Amino acid sequence: MTASLILLAAGVLLFEAVWTQTGHPANSWWKTLSGELASRPVDDVWVLTGAAVAAALGLLLIVLALTPGLRRVLPLRVPADSGGPIDAELDRKGAALLLRDAAMRVPGVSAARVTLRRRRVKVRADVRFRDTSDVKADLTEAVDREAHDSLGLARPPKPVIRVHRTPA
Known part of the structure; x- marks a missing residue:
């Protein structure tokens, strides 16, 4: 201003x-x-x-x-029954690690790299077995569920999933 x-x-x-x-x-x-x-x-x-x-x-x-501001933290959702204002934040690197762990639990994913921004999460996954379209659907569901439910972010990021097959 x-x-x-x-x-x-x-x-x-x-x-x-x-x-x-x-x-x-x-x-x-x-x-x-x-x-x-x-x-x-x-x-x-x-x-x-x-x-x-x-x-x-x-x-x-x-x-x-x-000054860096609050770029490295993501605001968390505050429960409706909390009774008052609560400022809760999650470190972006920690959230990216949790999302990477969720991506690695999907069958067929051998490696995953996650980049987390305020509005979007990019997941690049290597697939060893299974069809890549099936893995992509499962990966989208797993990352979306983790971002919405487990992380509890105020504005869950939109997942952008890229999968490619790695030679066995």
Whole structure:
């Protein structure tokens, strides 16, 4: 939100500067602002205060951009009878391991790799025996059941299943 406001203010200033440089009459606020900035010395208290605020705001935006946030955790479903607000989260790597274990329990799967995102879970499985379409159907059911029932995620991810046969 702060970055959007700064972008909007910078865009208005840039537009007004280009507008006046192309021969159009300047607005009164632009004349006042440019007159004040031209008449004040660099060591004026208001100029130094404005520079300090701009620097602090820039540093805050850099810190916010570099913080990871909650990308590595998935929110869990809260039971209706809990009585109050509960914040429960599950680590994404742990959830991916549980889904991989569920995929490995499907008959015919010899290896499975799981990538878990917020909205989608990608499962790539190697099939040693059985028909790949049967394994894919069983794998979709197993991963979907595990994501909905066992993990208890607030928004269960949509499974994307890819299977391929490995030579025996």
